[in-house]
Amino acid sequence: MELYIHIPFCVRKCAYCSFASFPSCNRKEMERYVCALIREASLRRSFLKEKIETVYIGGGTPSLLPPDLVFMLLKCLKSEMDFSSVKEFTVEANPGTVTPEWLEAILPFGANRLSFGVQASQDRLLNLLGRIHRFGDVVQSVHMARQFGIKNINIDLIFGLPTQTADDWKQTLNDVLSLSPDHISAYGLIPEEGTPLFQALENGTLSLPDPDLERNMYDCAISTLHAAGLYQYEISNFASPGKECRHNIGYWTQVPYLGLGLSAASMIRCPDRDNQTDPFSNRWTNPSSFDGYYAMLEQDGIPEEIKESIFPEEARFETVMLSLRMTSGMHRGDFLQLHGEYPEKWYGEILYRLKGQGLLELRDDSWRLTRRGMDLQNSVLVEFMN
Numbered sequence: 548m549e550l551y552i553h554i555p556f557c558v559r560k561c562a563y564c565s566f567a568s569f570p571s572c573n574r575k576e577m578e579r580y581v582c583a584l585i586r587e588a589s590l591r592r593s594f595l596k597e598k599i600e601t602v603y604i605g606g607g608t609p610s611l612l613p614p615d616l617v618f619m620l621l622k623c624l625k626s627e628m629d630f631s632s633v634k635e636f637t638v639e640a641n642p643g644t645v646t647p648e649w650l651e652a653i654l655p656f657g658a659n660r661l662s663f664g665v666q667a668s669q670d671r672l673l674n675l676l677g678r679i680h681r682f683g684d685v686v687q688s689v690h691m692a693r694q695f696g697i698k699n700i701n702i703d704l705i706f707g708l709p710t711q712t713a714d715d716w717k718q719t720l721n722d723v724l725s726l727s728p729d730h731i732s733a734y735g736l737i738p739e740e741g742t743p744l745f746q747a748l749e750n751g752t753l754s755l756p757d758p759d760l761e762r763n764m765y766d767c768a769i770s771t772l773h774a775a776g777l778y779q780y781e782i783s784n785f786a787s788p789g790k791e792c793r794h795n796i797g798y799w800t801q802v803p804y805l806g807l808g809l810s811a812a813s814m815i816r817c818p819d820r821d822n823q824t825d826p827f828s829n830r831w832t833n834p835s836s837f838d839g840y841y842a843m844l845e846q847d848g849i850p851e852e853i854k855e856s857i858f859p860e861e862a863r864f865e866t867v868m869l870s871l872r873m874t875s876g877m878h879r880g881d882f883l884q885l886h887g888e889y890p891e892k893w894y895g896e897i898l899y900r901l902k903g904q905g906l907l908e909l910r911d912d913s914w915r916l917t918r919r920g921m922d923l924q925n926s927v928l929v930e931f932m933n
């Protein structure tokens with residue numbers, strides 16, 4: 548079982564951000580929110596049917612929470628929930644907001660992985676994205692985390708940015724590699740509707756790089772990171788051996804998860820399934836507004852906004868879609884365990900056709916995308932949808 552906790556506060560809103568995050572450093576608002584999270588945790592305790600193996604505090608900017616508040620939150624969560632089986636405990640942090648006091652507050656509860664939102668190393672691009680930090684803040688924050696004994700550090704990057712050149716991207720990769728991170732997530736920019744960046748692209752103030760350049764940046768990330776000992780284990784994720792993100796692998800392998808806080812999602816497997824027509828899992832999402840979230844909790848209600856049951860056909864498709872993102876692919880035995888039959892029962896014709904086209908391969912009992920299949924991932928997945 549995985550536990551996710553959402554902290555929706557940021558210093559300011561980045562130009563490309565569509566996450567549930569709000570610009571606020573107001574202590575009173577944060578206190579109210581932390582109390583609501585603790586309340587939700589106590590209401591949801593009974594949903595934890597299995598031991599918690601990973602904890603992920605994301606946002607937003609969790610490193611913006613004052614040290615005493617983050618300490619109180621973790622102390623109360625630990626008294627509500629059993630953390631004794633937690634193997635990976637990640638906290639997201641933004642460079643420039645990490646302090647020794649904040650690190651001292653999270654470490655006693657087992658936090659052992661920090662994930663920094665870095666995105667680029669050029670001031671010009673950081674300004675364009677509306678980020679609050681400079682690359683010097685990244686260097687300082689990473690060194691501070693190491694001094695406090697954090698041995699697992701992730702850095703998030705974005706490529707395919709307006710005005711970003713191939714040289715900018717190479718320099719960003721080399722700059723972050725000079726900090727010896729254990730893990731790098733490198734995402735191609737997806738402009739989200741409603742963001743200032745999307746608006747600027749719509750009205751022509753900014754434009755995206757040529758698709759060939761974006762593809763070259765992706766290739767450059769794969770080869771540069773591989774040469775530095777960070778191997779690709781998922782479309783956008785690279786790690787040194789043993790430092791793959793367990794929490795994300797859990798999502799991609801459909802491990803049940805419980806989310807606490809604004810807009811957090813949860814998925815719990817349906818027990819006692821008798822046949823292939825019973826729902827596979829239930830999912831829900833918490834309200835995405837403070838008012839909605841607080842109103843439900845104040846009435847002692849479980850804060851759920853969107854609820855849905857996932858039936859076997861959709862669950863099988865999700866297994867294909869999520870597992871093919873990983874370079875280890877879709878293991879036939881794992882599929883059998885989840886769905887009661889091997890994948891060929893439902894997808895045999897498509898799997899072998901895509902294999903014939905050089906887009907999939909069957910190796911070590913796992914169906915995997917070939918390199919060409921990874922480049923054409925969306926078209927490959929459409930085949931399964933059809």
Ligand code: SF4
Binds near residue numbers: 557559560664
């Ligand atoms: S720091 Fe992250 S969550 Fe906050 S506004 Fe920027 S992108 Fe969004």
